[in-house]
Amino acid sequence: MTALLAGLGFGTPLALFGLLALPVIWWLLRFTPPRPRPQVFPPVRILLDLPKQEETPDKTPWWLLLLRLLLAAVVIFLVAQPYFQPPGTQGLPGGQRLVIVDDGWAAAQNWQDTRRILTDLLEDAGNKDEQVVLVGTAPRLQTDEIAAEAARTVLERIRIMVPAPLTTDRMALLGRLKAAALAETKSIVWLADGTDAGSGEGFAAGLQSLLPNAVLRVIGSDAARLPMALGQPRLDKSDISVTVFAPEGAAPSGTLSVTASNGRTLLDVPVTLRPGAAATATFSLPTALRNEIQSIAIAGQRHAGARQLLDDRWRKRVIALVASGSSEQAQPLLSPLHYVSRGLEPYAELFSPESPSDIANLIDAGLSMLVLADVGTLPDEVLPKVTEWVEKGGVLLRFAGPRLAAGHDTLVPVTLREGDRTLGSSLSWETPQSLQEFPPKSPFAGLVIDPRITVTRQVLAEPDAELAAKTWASLADGTPLVTAEARGKGMIVLFHVTANANWSNLPLSGLFVEMMARVAGLDPTQVAATSESDAPAAFAPRLVMTGES
Structure with a gap:
């Protein structure tokens, strides 16, 4: 409930001052005219003997009063134009935003969630007519100039943005950010992939040092949804061994899928995982089948870090x-x-x-x-x-x-x-x-x-x-x-x-x-x-x- 209220924003927050008028409305709704003064009129005696069809209370029932107050509060609430703020934007100051996305292989497992959060961030900035600087941490052969753009312009670009099959290089990005014009930046939102990669703390400290007056917000993946990874396969005579790295919170077991070049599965290898550590899976195949192997992958993991491609060097x-x-x-x-x-x-x-x-x-x-x-x-x-x-x-x-x-x-x-x-x-x-x-x-x-x-x-x-x-x-x-x-x-x-x-x-x-x-x-x-x-x-x-x- 607290998180729900924390994410609530208002397009016209001044309209909420109308809630202060609820006591006056309550008093007006409770107000009833004075009792009528008796006046002698002979024919009235005849009317008194008639059966009563309807009685009007001398005050408003409490439930009707409460309903009217609620309707008045709802009207004031709607006039204030309420909306839910995207996760991570609560409490961020207005102004130019620096949005950093981990777009390496480790982000691919939860990329749909990352893209949804990124879309919400940019739509929120677009509603407020704020400038956005969007950068990724994956290395690139050609790097564009880092500059602020309209949020709606950046929004069109992220619809085709995909993770790279590479390890992130956050410190290289930090060097590029130091050379960019970011003096107007008021907030930093970092969409992290959940892996430290040996640079997480240093990168965060570097951002705070680079923009000390900007608010830093880090949005990470759930620990239970972090990606698994495969190490380099090793050949020991006729056996092929591969190391499987599983994060904390991973399932105790998994499966390696060995696939041929024509797409058919040659072998499913069960693996007993060690969450937070490395486990080793070993298998062997006849020479004819081994020479058909194209890839080894972790079942259920769709990213480059969970797949190893084998070339002619692995063919016996x-x-x-x-x-x-x-x-x-x-x-x-x-x-x-x-x-x-x-x-x-x-x-x-x-x-x-x-x-x-x-x-x-x-x-x-x-x-x-x-x-x-x-x-x-x-x-x-x-x-x-x-x-x-x-x-x-x-x-x-x-x-x-x-x-x-x-x-x-x-x-x-x-x-x-x-x-x-x-x-x-x-x-x-x-x-x-x-x-x-x-x-x-x-x-x-x-x-x-x-x-x-x-x-x-x-x-x-x-x-x-x-x-x-x-x-x-x-x-x-x-x-x-x-x-x-x-x-x-x-x-x-x-x-x-x-x-x-x-x-x-x-x-x-x-x-x-x-x-x-x-x-x-x-x-x-x-x-x-x-x-x-x-x-x-x-x-x-x-x-x-x-x-x-």
Whole structure:
């Protein structure tokens, strides 16, 4: 009842002084004329004997008097033009208003309520012909000048205003407000999304310091309606884990919806929530279904913070590993594929075909990458199929070795010299070589190189005009360590050393694992686009997430 009365306003408040006249009206309504004086008149005696049909009381009944007083009070009340003030405007002084809206992802859950309150605020200011400055706290690429406008003009703009899929940057807005002309501001209304985001108190203090004479009013969301959020998904072998953040007052349980690119639900994951803290949900799917995942979302939450989009990096690729026959296969640490498989295992489903027909079957089943360790020449019955598969988008990863140095097929990225180069042996004048920094356009750019990594043997590439563009990694003397070439829609990558530690200690290092991770996540079309031009490649978005999605 108190809140109802506090929100009551009057267009003509002076008319309420008419209520002071109610005692006079009461006195007038109670007033009755004096009793009639008796006068002798003989015929009246006859009239007295007649039956009485109606009696008039000598004073007004109390209930009729009360009803008349209420009607008089209602008339005075209506003349005063009563109306309900929007929430948050009670007690605000007249004059220019600064209205601040948290329009990041956290506001999307209750955006309809925010828009309704904002509309009421502007309509109230428009009824009073007040100027309004409306600003949002979400970061923007282009920022308009902060200036006061007529409330009715601003009202048209908020009808299409939507939350952004970003975290608010209140302190950046505070800096812009300091540079604006806000000396005429009499009140500040902040529509907060209910999250502190590490800047709530500092932002409020900054507003009060900026406009010390203005009244600050903060309107927040109900604690029970604050949004939940998802953390970054994590991959642990075949399991996908994601953290769920729930506010105080949230339900004790929830559901994660795992959705495919065609919109169908692949899996509903129940989650036991911890209100006010973080909970972890873990699930796994077969490789075929996992590769279809497009998004993970909290059921019932329609905002960007409750949804995580998964791209090709989260798809578990199918990789075939092929090595030349050797007695080292029986000794795991000497096997050509031991370190490669350990580096690729977290990111892919690995297969080891034993015959050319097995390779062909894997290609038909949707092979993502083929790894050849010291395989000089592919059998004639499978070479055309592998060539066609690469041109259609497959990734062929090759490692050098004695057999490749002795002879090779056409599926190499550069022209190779026959034989190999030996460094640091008793018959060589050259010392083992370390690695150079990776080129900026290389997929390995940004990886930290261990200075202890050295190369003792390698296969050499014939120098030509295109060699530099095809080189992803080099030794200290400038000779290529890793080269690559786009073939059609696919890619051929060659490590000029063996996949084991025979020619280099690179496979024993953590850098090798990181390089395998980069290769496993290759998109041949993107690599080719960035390699052909110094300018960054532009890609059209396949899916755009808005603040309310």
